[in-house]
Amino acid sequence: MTIPPDSSALAAQLLAIPGVAEIFPPSPPIVQLSTAAAGLLTRSPIRADLVEVKQTSGGTRITAKIAATADQPARETGRRVVDSLLAAAEPGAEVTVQIVRVS
Amino acid sequence: MTENTPTRLDCGKTIEELSAYLAADRLPPNPDIDTCPECLSALDGLDHVAQLSRDLIARDIGRQSDPPESWITTIMSNIAQEVRSGRSLPLRHDNPEVTLSITEGAVRALVRSVGDGIDGVVIGRCRIDGDAETLDAPVQVTITASILWGRSPQDLSEVLRGRVHDALRQHTDLRVAAVNIVIDDLHHIIAESQITAESPIITESEDPT
Structure with missing residues (x-):
């Protein structure tokens, strides 16, 4: 059985990609509260819910919402993010990346 | 308000x-x-x-x-x-398991940022018309702006249109058929009463190509 990628590790990985300014939680604020509380307990420097990793009957589903920097083409940044997530996930994983801000 | x-x-x-x-x-x-x-x-x-x-x-x-x-x-x-996020505007990716997009709100904010960065221009409104949720479908972008009194509406419109075209080409996969500029206000030393009573509305539309 394949181990699903770790959300915190994925977030750190994405933040290291040129053109990625920020990652925003894909879940609504109410869901973030519990995760934030857990992050406080573990003193984790990166919030665990920034990149959503879900196991479904069809396989792994990864979702990320990012801000791209304006000094690089946002669409290329988006593709780099997708490729990075695909490389970290098992084959056939479903990846959704949305650019929600260009700053 | x-x-x-x-x-x-x-x-x-x-x-x-x-x-x-x-x-x-x-x-x-x-x-x-x-x-x-x-x-x-x-x-x-x-x-x-x-x-x-x-x-x-x-x-x-x-x-x-x-x-x-x-x-x-x-x-x-x-x-x-x-x-507001609005529609999800698709970005190309070869992998069918991938959904890559940019929000309409991000694009409008980008357009506003580009326009507001031009000296003498203040963006009023930005609208994206057309089936922007389908790749390669032509869209038109309409921007309403105010310009500084004394500046040439034609010159500023051309600068604004060019920079918005460049930004959309650089950051999105939208097929932009036209960027229409509507100068509907003048700012600086004109009194509010004069703005509504005397300022002409100048519309510059680009022919879709």
Whole structure:
């Protein structure tokens, strides 16, 4: 059985990609509260819910919402993010990346 | 601002809350705002409006009253509407298991940022018309702007159109058939009454090609 990628590790990985300014939680604020509380307990420097990793009957589903920097083409940044997530996930994983801000 | 003015973002924050946060130099830090893309884009727009308002007051001391409140209010209301996520505009990727997109709100905020960065231009509104959710479907972008009194509407329109075209080409996969510019206001030393009574509306449409 394949181990699903770790959300915190994925977030750190994405933040290291040129053109990625920020990652925003894909879940609504109410869901973030519990995760934030857990992050406080573990003193984790990166919030665990920034990149959503879900196991479904069809396989792994990864979702990320990012801000791209304006000094690089946002669409290329988006593709780099997708490729990075695909490389970290098992084959056939479903990846959704949305650019929600260009700053 | 009237009761009907839509100033609440999809995340629930209001333009008034964000203005107050901006006025307090974003202190104390509010994680709800600082981790919300809509709020951050709205803050960018509001920051520009606040700076513009200060500039106009500084230039017009001794000659003119404060910039028309209704004008500023309209821009703030437009900012609240435009930063909403809106549609998901697809970006190309070869892998069919991938969904890559940019929000309409991000694109409108980008257009506003590009326009507001041009000296003498203040963006009023930005609209994307067409089936923007389908790759390769032609879309038209219509921008309403105010220009500084004394500047050439034609010249500024051309600069604005060129920079918006470049930004959309650089950051999105939209097939932009036209960028239409509507200059519907003049700012600086014109009194509010003159703006509504005398200022012509200049529309510059680009032929879709």
